[in-house]
Amino acid sequence: MSRGDQLASATPASEKWPRGKVPFWVGEAFAQDPRWTPQAPLSGQQQADVAIVGGGFTGLWAALALRQRRPQARIVVLEAQFCAAGASGMNGGFSHGYWDALPRLLQDFGEADALAIAEAGSEAQRQIERFCSEHAPQARFSAGGRVKLASSARQLERFDEYFRIARVYGLGDRIRAADPREIAGYCRLPSVVGGIHFAETATVQPAQLVLALRREALRRGVRIHEASPVRGVQEARDGYVVQTTAGSVLAGDVVLASNASLATHPLLRRKLTNFSSYVLATRPIPDKLRQMGWNSDIGFSTAKMFLNWFRKTPDQRIVFGTGGGPIGFNGASSGALLQHPGTYRKLLGDFLQMFPQCTASDIACDWAGAVELSTDRLPFFGTLPGTRIHYGCGYSGHGVNATWIGGRILAELVTGDAAEWSRLPFHTRAVADWPREPFRYLGGRLFRSGLMAYEDALEAGRAPSLYASLVQRLSSIGPVRLGAR
Ligand SMILES: Cc1cc2nc3c(=O)[nH]c(=O)nc-3n(C[C@H](O)[C@H](O)[C@H](O)COP(=O)(O)OP(=O)(O)OC[C@H]3O[C@@H](n4cnc5c(N)ncnc54)[C@H](O)[C@@H]3O)c2cc1C
The missing domain is CATH 3.50.50.60 (FAD/NAD(P)-binding domain)
Incomplete structure (x- = not known):
C-alpha cells in the first residue's frame, strides 16, 4: 500500500465508506490538509x-x-x-461547460438560449479557474482539454453534427475534429477511429x-x-x-x-431519478503512462450514453469512471445502487480493455456515488x-x-x-416529470439494458438486436432525453 493509500484509509472519511471504498480524492485531500477539523x-x-x-x-x-x-x-x-x-x-473532476451539449441545446431551446447556456458555462469555467488560482492551488485546476473518442464508424458519424455546428457558429477554437494520429500523440489508446477535441475542459482535484x-x-x-x-x-x-x-x-x-x-x-x-456512477483509481503508474505516451493533462471520454471517462492525476494515477451504474428505486441514493458487483465488473473490464498495459493489481481503490438525473x-x-x-x-x-x-x-x-x-x-424552463414508480424504475432498467446492448453492439461492430434498436429509438423521443449523447 502506498503512503497516499495508507493515509487515505486513516482519514475521517473512512468512517463513512467501507475500507478500500474511500474516494481517492477525499483520502488525498484530507491527508494533505492536516489542519482540517x-x-x-x-x-x-x-x-x-x-x-x-x-x-x-x-x-x-x-x-x-x-x-x-x-x-x-x-x-x-x-x-x-x-x-x-x-x-x-x-x-471525476472534469470541469467543463455546455459546448459539448450544443446540438441538443439548440434542438431543445433554440439559438439564443442554447448559446446563453454555453456562454454561462464558459463564464463559470473562468470563475472556477480564478477561484482555484486565488484560493485553491491544491485543487490543481488544469485546462488540458478533453477528447471524446469514437471507436466505431457509427459513433464517428454522430460527430458530424458537432462539426457542422462548430462551422455555423464559428466555434473552431472550442470544438474540432481530432484524428487518430493526433489522439495517439496525447495517449496511445486501442480501437480509436477518431474524436472531438473540446478545448474547454479542465481537470480538478474535486x-x-x-x-x-x-x-x-x-x-x-x-x-x-x-x-x-x-x-x-x-x-x-x-x-x-x-x-x-x-x-x-x-x-x-x-x-x-x-x-x-x-x-x-x-x-x-x-x-429526478437517481442512478449511479462507479469509479476506480490506480496506484501511481508512471512507467505505464510513459509507455502510453500520456504526458499532458488532457482527459478523455467515450461517445456512449453510458460513457467511460478517464484522466490522470499529478501523482501519475489513472482515474477511470462510468456513468453506467444501476437506477435507484423511488429516489434511493444509497444501498443497492452503490453496491452493484456487475457494474464494477464492467468498469474493470472497460478499464482493462482501454489500458491493456494495466492489470487488476494496479487498482488502488474504487468507489461509487449517486447521480440525480432530470428528464x-x-x-x-x-x-x-x-x-x-x-x-x-x-x-x-x-x-x-x-x-x-x-x-x-x-x-x-x-x-x-x-x-x-x-x-x-x-x-x-418547465422540467418534464419522470413516470411514476414502479414504471420509472422498471422502465429505467429496460432502457439501461437496451441502450447498453445497443452501444456494446456498435462498439463491437455488430448489428444491434431488434430490442436494443427499438429502445435506442424510443429513448430520444418525447420529453425524456436519454439516448441523445
Ligand atoms: C462518481 C461521480 C462522478 C462524477 N463526475 C463528474 C465529473 O467528472 N464532472 C462533472 O461535472 N460532474 C461530475 N459528477 C457530478 C457532480 O459531482 C455533481 O453534480 C455535483 O458535485 C453536485 O454538487 P452538489 O453540491 O449539488 O451535491 P453534493 O456534492 O452531493 O452535496 C450535497 C450535500 O448534501 C448533503 N446532504 C444530503 N442530505 C442532507 C440533509 N438531509 N441534511 C444536510 N445535508 C444533507 C450531502 O451529505 C452532501 O454533502 C459526478 C458525480 C459522481 C457521483
Whole structure:
C-alpha cells in the first residue's frame, strides 16, 4: 500500500465508506490538509437569514454568492456528514461547460438560449479557474482539454453534427475534429477511429476544491455545521424552522442543495431519478503512462450514453469512471445502487480493455456515488410554490462547472436582485416529470439494458438486436432525453 493509500484509509472519511471504498480524492485531500477539523454540529435553537442544506459545491457556491451580495446576511450551511462527503468530493473532476451539449441545446431551446447556456458555462469555467488560482492551488485546476473518442464508424458519424455546428457558429477554437494520429500523440489508446477535441475542459482535484470553498466560506463569516443532517423544514410565523438531529435554525430563506437526496422530496421527486456512477483509481503508474505516451493533462471520454471517462492525476494515477451504474428505486441514493458487483465488473473490464498495459493489481481503490438525473439531463433551480424555500439539482453527472452557475441562480432567488443568471432556462424552463414508480424504475432498467446492448453492439461492430434498436429509438423521443449523447 502506498503512503497516499495508507493515509487515505486513516482519514475521517473512512468512517463513512467501507475500507478500500474511500474516494481517492477525499483520502488525498484530507491527508494533505492536516489542519482540517470538523465544524461542530448544530445544537440548540439558532437564527439565520438563510439556511443552506448541503455542504457540497452547490451549497458552498451559493453561500459565497450570497455573501458577495449581502455582506451582512447571517448564512448557515447544514451538512449531514462533512463537506466533500457527497458527489462533489468523489466525482471525476472534469470541469467543463455546455459546448459539448450544443446540438441538443439548440434542438431543445433554440439559438439564443442554447448559446446563453454555453456562454454561462464558459463564464463559470473562468470563475472556477480564478477561484482555484486565488484560493485553491491544491485543487490543481488544469485546462488540458478533453477528447471524446469514437471507436466505431457509427459513433464517428454522430460527430458530424458537432462539426457542422462548430462551422455555423464559428466555434473552431472550442470544438474540432481530432484524428487518430493526433489522439495517439496525447495517449496511445486501442480501437480509436477518431474524436472531438473540446478545448474547454479542465481537470480538478474535486475534494480539494470543496475544502477550499469551505475554508473561504468560513473565512467570509458563513457558519457551517457538519454532522448535522436536516430532518425537516417547517413553516413558522417569521420564516422556516430547519430541524437537525440536535438543533434547529429559524431562517427567512432556505436553500435545498442536498443533490441526489432531493429525489425523495415530495415536490421534486417526479423531476429526478437517481442512478449511479462507479469509479476506480490506480496506484501511481508512471512507467505505464510513459509507455502510453500520456504526458499532458488532457482527459478523455467515450461517445456512449453510458460513457467511460478517464484522466490522470499529478501523482501519475489513472482515474477511470462510468456513468453506467444501476437506477435507484423511488429516489434511493444509497444501498443497492452503490453496491452493484456487475457494474464494477464492467468498469474493470472497460478499464482493462482501454489500458491493456494495466492489470487488476494496479487498482488502488474504487468507489461509487449517486447521480440525480432530470428528464432533459440539465440542472434546474426554483422556489417551491408559495414559499421561500429554493432548490437546485438535476446536474445529471455534470455539476463541477454547473454548480457555480447554480450558486449564482440560488443567490438571486434568495435576494430577489436583478435576474442575471436566473434568466437562463436552468431556472425558467418547465422540467418534464419522470413516470411514476414502479414504471420509472422498471422502465429505467429496460432502457439501461437496451441502450447498453445497443452501444456494446456498435462498439463491437455488430448489428444491434431488434430490442436494443427499438429502445435506442424510443429513448430520444418525447420529453425524456436519454439516448441523445
Ligand atoms: C462518481 C461521480 C462522478 C462524477 N463526475 C463528474 C465529473 O467528472 N464532472 C462533472 O461535472 N460532474 C461530475 N459528477 C457530478 C457532480 O459531482 C455533481 O453534480 C455535483 O458535485 C453536485 O454538487 P452538489 O453540491 O449539488 O451535491 P453534493 O456534492 O452531493 O452535496 C450535497 C450535500 O448534501 C448533503 N446532504 C444530503 N442530505 C442532507 C440533509 N438531509 N441534511 C444536510 N445535508 C444533507 C450531502 O451529505 C452532501 O454533502 C459526478 C458525480 C459522481 C457521483
